[in-house]
Amino acid sequence: MAAYGFYEIGKEFYLLRSGEPEFHRNIYFKRFVGPDGRTVNMIMDPGTKLDLNEIVKVSKQLFGGIANIDIIFVSHQDPDLTSNLDAIMSAAPRSLVLASMDTWRLIRMYGLPERRFKAIEDFRTDTLRIKKTGHTVKFIPAHYCHFRGAMMFYDFESRVLFTGDFLGGTNTRTGEGIFATEESWDGIALFHQIYMPTKSVVRETIDRIGLLDPFPEVIAPQHGDVIKGKLIFEFLNRLMDLDVGIDLLEKAKPEKEVVILAINDFLEKLKAFSTSIYQLILNDMRKPGQFTTTFVVSGDMVTDLKIDINDALRLIWNLIERYTSANPTDAGRVKGLLIQVLNEYKIKLPFRLKPEESKPFKEILSDM
Numbered sequence: 001m002a003a004y005g006f007y008e009i010g011k012e013f014y015l016l017r018s019g020e021p022e023f024h025r026n027i028y029f030k031r032f033v034g035p036d037g038r039t040v041n042m043i044m045d046p047g048t049k050l051d052l053n054e055i056v057k058v059s060k061q062l063f064g065g066i067a068n069i070d071i072i073f074v075s076h077q078d079p080d081l082t083s084n085l086d087a088i089m090s091a092a093p094r095s096l097v098l099a100s101m102d103t104w105r106l107i108r109m110y111g112l113p114e115r116r117f118k119a120i121e122d123f124r125t126d127t128l129r130i131k132k133t134g135h136t137v138k139f140i141p142a143h144y145c146h147f148r149g150a151m152m153f154y155d156f157e158s159r160v161l162f163t164g165d166f167l168g169g170t171n172t173r174t175g176e177g178i179f180a181t182e183e184s185w186d187g188i189a190l191f192h193q194i195y196m197p198t199k200s201v202v203r204e205t206i207d208r209i210g211l212l213d214p215f216p217e218v219i220a221p222q223h224g225d226v227i228k229g230k231l232i233f234e235f236l237n238r239l240m241d242l243d244v245g246i247d248l249l250e251k252a253k254p255e256k257e258v259v260i261l262a263i264n265d266f267l268e269k270l271k272a273f274s275t276s277i278y279q280l281i282l283n284d285m286r287k288p289g290q291f292t293t294t295f296v297v298s299g300d301m302v303t304d305l306k307i308d309i310n311d312a313l314r315l316i317w318n319l320i321e322r323y324t325s326a327n328p329t330d331a332g333r334v335k336g337l338l339i340q341v342l343n344e345y346k347i348k349l350p351f352r353l354k355p356e357e358s359k360p361f362k363e364i365l366s367d368m
């Protein structure tokens with residue numbers, strides 16, 4: 001597995017990122033240092049057992065040891081960020097877990113001691129002052145994004161907003177580094193389409209972020225890229241209008257069945273054209289993927305799509321490109337085959353073909 005990365009993303013605000021190329025876990029650390037040098041040490045969404053060794057190393061470097069962690073903030077209950085809690089709480093005997101009541105109700109099932117939990121709802125105000133160091137911080141609900149009791153955390157000193165799964169993404173950016181570019185959007189959109197229940201709750205969370213004063217300079221999600229500057233506004237604007245979860249299911253109802261029929265028809269024709277390309281593509285469609293199933297395949301048939309139909313067609317197009325990259329003639333023929341089948345079912349490709357791409361198809365289609 002690729003190595004972990006460690007970065008400072010704001011004043012005394014650090015990111016430890018797991019090494020998977022397609023879907024990262026981001027674990028964050030914050031060191032509050034008071035004017036007299038006294039510190040409060042915090043970890044956010046502390047990952048899984050796989051991450052424990054790295055957390056020990058980073059805590060040593062930042063806090064002088066894992067035993068010195070004071071606060072463990074947990075955005076929601078999922079195991080990709082909570083399955084380490086018992087180990088970290090034992091190693092850091094003074095630490096307190098901060099989370100919503102909804103989150104606690106589930107994470108206490110790990111056998112965590114109640115006396116070391118503090119519910120965010122119990123604070124009298126949502127902006128808090130850390131007495132020992134003088135810093136102010138704020139907890140912001142992200143209701144139903146993607147969990148009823150999901151919480152975000154804003155550090156006024158660094159102006160970093162830790163958003164948990166909200167604004168997270170799978171990795172669609174090429175190149176090194178941790179900061180989002182335009183290329184990150186597809187992964188963010190896909191992640192929200194799959195995990196967020198409906199657009200209205202996404203909008204509510206965006207509205208709550210919009211009320212933060214001063215507005216955050218850095219968005220730090222639990223997966224994917226760290227978002228800075230203008231891209232924060234750009235991505236929040238796009239998310240306002242993105243159909244997700246149940247919105248997609250409802251919208252896709254009349255058409256999805258037809259797209260599934262067309263995909264199966266295409267696969268059958270592809271098998272007759274080239275069994276090897278057919279096998280490669282079908283195997284890939286069958287794979288559960290790094291983070292979720294996109295196609296449900298039973299036997300040799302696609303029986304359901306777990307993503308928007310246009311994204312499914314785009315994915316098939318990408319698979320064709322991947323498995324025909326060594327042979328441009330095959331690439332043209334297989335793409336032509338897909339376009340021909342989609343035409344028969346009166347389904348449009350969800351993107352425009354480049355002129356140099358569409359010309360050979362026309363020729364191929366006329367020979368077929």
Ligand SMILES: [Fe+2]
Nearest residue numbers: 076078146165
């Ligand atoms: Fe989650």
Ligand SMILES: [Fe+2]
Nearest residue numbers: 078080165222
């Ligand atoms: Fe997550």
